[in-house]
Amino acid sequence: MNETARERLEPTPGQTVGPFYAFGLEYPHQHEVxxxxxxxxxxxxxxxxxxxxxxxxxxxxxxxGADGDGSIPRARGAFRRDGHTFxxxxxxxxxxxxxxxxWTREPGSHEGRAPFFxxxxxxxxxxxxxxxxxxxxxxxxxxxxxxxxAALEAEERATLIATRTPEGHLQHDLRLQxxxxxxFLEF
Amino acid sequence: MxxxxxxxxxxxxxxxxxxxxxxxxxxxxxxxxxxxxxDAARTLHDFAPYRSSVLRHPxxxxxxxxxxxxxxxxxxxxxxxxxxxESDLTIQHAGEPLGERITxxxxxxxxxxxxxxxxxxEVWQANSAGRYIHQRDQxxxxxxxxxxxxxxxxxDEAGRYLFTTIKPGPYPWRNHVNAWRPAHIxxxxxxxxxxxxxxxxxxxxxxxxxxxxxxxxxxxxxKDRERLIGxxxxxxxxPEISMGYEWDIxxxxxxxxxxxxxxx
Numbered sequence: 001m002n003e004t005a006r007e008r009l010e011p012t013p014g015q016t017v018g019p020f021y022a023f024g025l026e027y028p029h030q031h032e033v034x035x036x037x038x039x040x041x042x043x044x045x046x047x048x049x050x051x052x053x054x055x056x057x058x059x060x061x062x063x064x065g066a067d068g069d070g071s072i073p074r075a076r077g078a079f080r081r082d083g084h085t086f087x088x089x090x091x092x093x094x095x096x097x098x099x100x101x102x103w104t105r106e107p108g109s110h111e112g113r114a115p116f117f118x119x120x121x122x123x124x125x126x127x128x129x130x131x132x133x134x135x136x137x138x139x140x141x142x143x144x145x146x147x148x149x150a151a152l153e154a155e156e157r158a159t160l161i162a163t164r165t166p167e168g169h170l171q172h173d174l175r176l177q178x179x180x181x182x183x184f185l186e187f
Numbered sequence: 188m189x190x191x192x193x194x195x196x197x198x199x200x201x202x203x204x205x206x207x208x209x210x211x212x213x214x215x216x217x218x219x220x221x222x223x224x225x226d227a228a229r230t231l232h233d234f235a236p237y238r239s240s241v242l243r244h245p246x247x248x249x250x251x252x253x254x255x256x257x258x259x260x261x262x263x264x265x266x267x268x269x270x271x272x273e274s275d276l277t278i279q280h281a282g283e284p285l286g287e288r289i290t291x292x293x294x295x296x297x298x299x300x301x302x303x304x305x306x307x308x309e310v311w312q313a314n315s316a317g318r319y320i321h322q323r324d325q326x327x328x329x330x331x332x333x334x335x336x337x338x339x340x341x342x343d344e345a346g347r348y349l350f351t352t353i354k355p356g357p358y359p360w361r362n363h364v365n366a367w368r369p370a371h372i373x374x375x376x377x378x379x380x381x382x383x384x385x386x387x388x389x390x391x392x393x394x395x396x397x398x399x400x401x402x403x404x405x406x407x408x409x410k411d412r413e414r415l416i417g418x419x420x421x422x423x424x425x426p427e428i429s430m431g432y433e434w435d436i437x438x439x440x441x442x443x444x445x446x447x448x449x450x451x
Binding site for chain 2: 118
């Protein structure tokens with residue numbers, strides 16, 4: 001910290017989202033970051049699993065991603081979807097089978113960096129948020145140069161890179177604990 | 188449990204088969220707080236007194252990374268996203284909700300004390316009897332036909348927000364025998380960067396349930412726990428109408444402006 005730094009305020013600590021978030025956080029088309037089946041729209045989905053490998057049916061996943069050309073969406077309206085404005089932000093609740101799903105656009109590379117979705121996880125039983133990334137597959141060179149991915153063991157790196165399905169969609173599980181535990185981030 | 192069976196419904200997971208007493212839970216909380224180092228996280232993910240966290244907390248430390256591109260920005264919200272009426276939880280139905288009408292006011296700030304304007308705050312809560320409208324809330328307290336308990340607001344140019352609502356009741360849950368959540372309002376907050384995303388709970392002063400509650404005690408330091416307690420503000424109380432509480436929210440984490448204004 002430099003000498004001219006002003007006095008920092010102590011941050012407000014986080015708390016669990018609890019079991020009854022749905023009526024407070026749900027909004028229409030929350031998981032439709034891109035209009036379903038519109039040109040360039042893909043599905044990003046997977047399961048959220050606990051330390052016993054069981055699905056977590058009460059998790060909230062949020063994504064924020066660049067547009068297909070790598071630009072950062074600055075448009076308003078993520079809560080009032082108009083069907084064409086791309087805001088980059090979406091929210092999904094896991095199903096009883098622990099599944100989450102978004103319609104979105106695949107982010108392109110921004111300034112030559114490996115493209116990824118920024119992801120936040122909330123859940124009942126999770127005392128505070130978790131940050132992670134879901135990298136888009138198929139950018140081997142950029143991923144080798146990525147400061148985070150390059151510092152990870154192969155097994156850890158695999159927890160951050162989505163899988164391409166035969167239909168061209170993206171599949172990615174999030175494991176909060178245990179075998180193949182997702183790498184979570186601190187900034 | 189076999190992985191082929193469907194996931195259990197959340198309400199059944201709320202009941203632990205071998206429920207501890209409050210004394211056991213309080214002893215566990217005290218032991219963890221006593222052994223937590225001073226530089227630990229503000230909220231502990233690994234906190235067994237909150238029973239449903241046992242299989243849901245990561246076992247590895249988070250990776251420290253420099254945030255990049257999209258992480259340094261936040262989704263952009265505006266008045267288009269939220270109607271003004273959404274900040275008053277007492278006028279969403281034909282009649283007046285039961286309970287103690289309150290206003291909660293405060294500012295959304297970054298850790299340099301700069302107000303965060305035009306950002307989204309969402310709230311949700313139980314009614315005055317401690318009942319959530321959520322369909323899986325099985326607590327046999329009455330629903331209030333005039334109260335849903337969800338609201339939203341966009342902060343103004345000075346980072347200010349204000350909600351009108353009713354004071355939520357304490358809420359029973361099945362973490363342990365005779366477990367009651369202190370009265371609380373859930374808050375979901377967006378800052379200047381996605382790194383600053385915050386979901387938390389605001390509590391009320393002098394609540395005797397606070398020291399007993401495993402959830403607020405996932406925060407090991409007393410000073411940090413106190414940051415979640417709204418202050419009664421008599422000046423904000425309206426004669427013969429409502430009681431006032433004040434609560435500022437400080438989000439933490441780098442954003443795009445942080446790199447422009449500070450040297451590192």
